[in-house]
Amino acid sequence: MKRALIFLFALLPTLAFSQEQEQSSSPPILAANSYALYDYTSGQFLVEQNANAHIPPAQLTKLMTAYVVFSAIKQGKLSLTRKLLPSAYATRMQNDEPRMYLTAGKEVSVEELLRGLIVQSANDAARVLAETLANHEMALADAMNNEAQQLGLKDTHFVNATGTPDAQHYSSAHDLALIAAALVRDFPEYYHIYSQREYQYNGINQFNRNRLLWMDPFVDGLATGNNESEEFYMVASAKRDERRLISVVIGTATEKLRSSESQRLLNYGFQDFEAIRLYAKDQLVSSKYVWKGTAKEVEIGFRADRYITIPKGRRDALKATLETKQPILAPIDRGQQIGTLHLTLSDKPFLDLPVVALEDIPLANVFSRGVDNIRLLFQ
Numbered sequence: 001m002k003r004a005l006i007f008l009f010a011l012l013p014t015l016a017f018s019q020e021q022e023q024s025s026s027p028p029i030l031a032a033n034s035y036a037l038y039d040y041t042s043g044q045f046l047v048e049q050n051a052n053a054h055i056p057p058a059q060l061t062k063l064m065t066a067y068v069v070f071s072a073i074k075q076g077k078l079s080l081t082r083k084l085l086p087s088a089y090a091t092r093m094q095n096d097e098p099r100m101y102l103t104a105g106k107e108v109s110v111e112e113l114l115r116g117l118i119v120q121s122a123n124d125a126a127r128v129l130a131e132t133l134a135n136h137e138m139a140l141a142d143a144m145n146n147e148a149q150q151l152g153l154k155d156t157h158f159v160n161a162t163g164t165p166d167a168q169h170y171s172s173a174h175d176l177a178l179i180a181a182a183l184v185r186d187f188p189e190y191y192h193i194y195s196q197r198e199y200q201y202n203g204i205n206q207f208n209r210n211r212l213l214w215m216d217p218f219v220d221g222l223a224t225g226n227n228e229s230e231e232f233y234m235v236a237s238a239k240r241d242e243r244r245l246i247s248v249v250i251g252t253a254t255e256k257l258r259s260s261e262s263q264r265l266l267n268y269g270f271q272d273f274e275a276i277r278l279y280a281k282d283q284l285v286s287s288k289y290v291w292k293g294t295a296k297e298v299e300i301g302f303r304a305d306r307y308i309t310i311p312k313g314r315r316d317a318l319k320a321t322l323e324t325k326q327p328i329l330a331p332i333d334r335g336q337q338i339g340t341l342h343l344t345l346s347d348k349p350f351l352d353l354p355v356v357a358l359e360d361i362p363l364a365n366v367f368s369r370g371v372d373n374i375r376l377l378f379q
Helices: 002-014 058-074 110-119 123-134 140-150 173-186 188-195 255-272 366-377
Strands: 034-039 044-049 198-201 204-207 219-226 232-240 243-252 273-279 284-289 297-301 306-311 318-324 337-345 348-357
Touching: 034 173, 034 255, 044 173, 044 255, 044 306, 058 110, 058 123, 058 140, 058 173, 058 188, 058 219, 058 232, 110 123, 110 188, 110 198, 123 140, 173 188, 173 219, 173 232, 173 243, 188 219, 219 255, 232 255, 243 255, 255 273, 284 318, 284 337, 297 337, 306 348
Parallel strands: none
Antiparallel strands: 034 044, 034 243, 198 204, 219 232, 232 243, 273 306, 284 297, 297 348, 318 337, 337 348
16 A cells, blocks of 8 residues: 555656646536536536436437437447338427428438437437337337446436437436437447538428537537427537537526536636546556465556546645555456545545556466465464
8 A cells, every 4th residue: 555655646746737727716607407517538527516306308318319329330230321211100290399301101311310310309310210229219218228227327217219208208417418428438430420510301401409519619519408398408518639528508598598508617617627647548556465366466557548637726736545455366357446546636535546457367376375375364
């Protein structure tokens, strides 16, 4: 433990910073019912206000609809060029719902449907894709809920693919941010569709409702919506240099407000926080003694570049301690969690990060294991 601490305290000050940087200001108070700001680069929530409150996700449901469709394409169940025949049920008009104006029985490609789903938030596109994958839009909800569970979402449940209101159809600002992050992470080859400003199908041109695509050159997604009470939603993502932020704003009084409040939240995250690379992929954090193994020490660190986000000007207040469960026994698999790196900021708990083995340590022979068994009796 002591050796690890010496190593970390020596490392952290080498991160260049200016003592003159201003401390971060208080987060903005938005004119919205709930909101969240997520730093995709570090995997941290920077701001949350009523972020776990259940809300009817409305058109934002299609973030998960698209996720399921992208998964099906990756698994070979669909292809972008495959032609589908929309059913009369899928193309029927329901109130004033958003649609891409599909025609029953007229072939349409999966790629066209995805652009309608994403750019135009088209319910008819969602129904056709759901019928193709699960025979009905409500049946697709099983796959959507399975993906939600895999993503660790705690406040989300779907009953349809379009966002049609239902008491059992809900999500939260927190979970919607994680769905958006999963789209960026898992399907980068399709994410560019979310930045498309307009799309024409069947001779009808429609504009993306995400006005930040015109207002902010760094914004490249994702979706908007509104509920039956005419409260407006937005999930927005922006990338500046190598850093990406995702904002979720739920329940503004107007469309204009959902754009301006989303912009305020993104600006706050970029201006008042910075993401720093704490360790590089496979960089040694520490090495620890191993019992009963073919090697006497195991190197531990992170299997990917590990970024953290902190208020600007606070790097000197960041400290780390390494905790491992003793004794550490072989066999050890590469990637196996060995301990936890506890970070504090100004001596207050800030973030806990799991550290893993950077190598395999097989079991030693019977004689060596026997010697270690005896030595362990005296530990």
